[in-house]
Amino acid sequence: MKVAVVKESAPGERRVALVPETVPKLTQAGLEVLVEQGAGDGAWFPDSAYSEAGASIVKTDDLYAEADVILTVTRPDETQVGRLRAGQTLFGTLSPLTDPALAATLAGKRVTAVSLDGLPRTLSRAQSMDALTSQANVAGYKAALIAATAYGRFFPLLITAAGTARPAKLLVLGTGVAGLQAIGTARRLGAQVSGYDVRPASKGEVQSLGATFIELTSVSNGAGEGGYARELTDEERQAQQAELSAHIARHDVVITTAQVPGRRPPLLVTSGAVKAMAAGSVIVDMGASPLGGNVAGSVPGETVVTENGVTIIGAQNLPSSVPTAASNAYSRNISALLLTMVADGALTIDLTDEIQAGVVVAHDGQVVHPAVAKLLNPQPKGAGDVDRPGN
Ligand code: NAD
Numbered sequence: 043m044k045v046a047v048v049k050e051s052a053p054g055e056r057r058v059a060l061v062p063e064t065v066p067k068l069t070q071a072g073l074e075v076l077v078e079q080g081a082g083d084g085a086w087f088p089d090s091a092y093s094e095a096g097a098s099i100v101k102t103d104d105l106y107a108e109a110d111v112i113l114t115v116t117r118p119d120e121t122q123v124g125r126l127r128a129g130q131t132l133f134g135t136l137s138p139l140t141d142p143a144l145a146a147t148l149a150g151k152r153v154t155a156v157s158l159d160g161l162p163r164t165l166s167r168a169q170s171m172d173a174l175t176s177q178a179n180v181a182g183y184k185a186a187l188i189a190a191t192a193y194g195r196f197f198p199l200l201i202t203a204a205g206t207a208r209p210a211k212l213l214v215l216g217t218g219v220a221g222l223q224a225i226g227t228a229r230r231l232g233a234q235v236s237g238y239d240v241r242p243a244s245k246g247e248v249q250s251l252g253a254t255f256i257e258l259t260s261v262s263n264g265a266g267e268g269g270y271a272r273e274l275t276d277e278e279r280q281a282q283q284a285e286l287s288a289h290i291a292r293h294d295v296v297i298t299t300a301q302v303p304g305r306r307p308p309l310l311v312t313s314g315a316v317k318a319m320a321a322g323s324v325i326v327d328m329g330a331s332p333l334g335g336n337v338a339g340s341v342p343g344e345t346v347v348t349e350n351g352v353t354i355i356g357a358q359n360l361p362s363s364v365p366t367a368a369s370n371a372y373s374r375n376i377s378a379l380l381l382t383m384v385a386d387g388a389l390t391i392d393l394t395d396e397i398q399a400g401v402v403v404a405h406d407g408q409v410v411h412p413a414v415a416k417l418l419n420p421q422p423k424g425a426g427d428v429d430r431p432g433n
Pocket of ligand 1: 163164165169172174175178215216217218219220221238239240241244268269270271272274299300301302303308310
């Protein structure tokens, strides 16, 4: 079976789905590895490193003609989708819950689609395949570095002959995988760090990193299903924003990471909260998206300085800005998943397997993932139905 690594097509994307170090793992399992010319360049893996590891470097046309399985980091562009043919399998982070149309297109072409973001993350045998976690770790690390670079003062306490600098006060809102990594990195840089999350379970994790956990009285338990947060009601959201504003004003740097699966990111830092911050403060919004982010006024991919001197950075695709580390981790994730689905050198699709039921989105001409299929064919609402997260 031929497994091919494509050159990523998204603008500015520097990661690659498979790094040379992982090639032998696949060849030892009886797979042949093809790499599109220049696929690893953005992450500093030259074609020669892939050849030395046992892969064949191929031209784009040959790759699509020969491959049985194609590995990508993010969704393929229209040209790449157009090149796929029936019987091929695409592995990548395809975001089918936000882009179900791609799943439908792939099913229509009789391409099998496997998306790493559908992995059941709490399953212990799936840990090594968890690309959402590995990439969120990279993003959280980089967010702290970006904040430190944009901030006009030091993060650590510095006592010098030219005076004493007090440590920066940094607040992380949303302390899942990325938030905890941002806390750890900011602490290593010497900042005084606090964290807040709507899931009470994260309190112990924040404290174990030596940071202070902020508890709000206005919102109680915001935990939802599967370890994720639930969407707050309008009243809860307003009360949370109001209570958070006072905490935000006391900090020099704020990093926001809050997400709710399948929903637009919650607004945590209102324009009023931004106005109450001191000149020179920095906010990094990791939730920034075209739909709006965690911070009022943040623009994805841009840095905005407000009238009162607050720098708001709309962080976008941070893993791609640490391309070698992010690719190394992703490569381990995608190869571990691929190898669990290979038996005797061939791909075996088994939707009764808990991991495969989560990641296989399209197969045999059908969108087989129930949540994605439901998005494509919503059932008419019955009289007693109400809208709620997960519906
Ligand atoms: P995520 O990216 O979905 O969201 C980031 C954080 O934002 C979460 O901690 C969430 O609680 C928080 N958030 C959402 N709405 C908020 C609001 N209104 N106010 C404040 N915070 C808000 O989360 P994630 O990093 O993917 O992690 C989600 C959960 O999955 C965590 O419990 C994590 O520990 C768990 N997880 C478990 C495993 C495992 O068991 N191996 C692996 C990965 C993640």
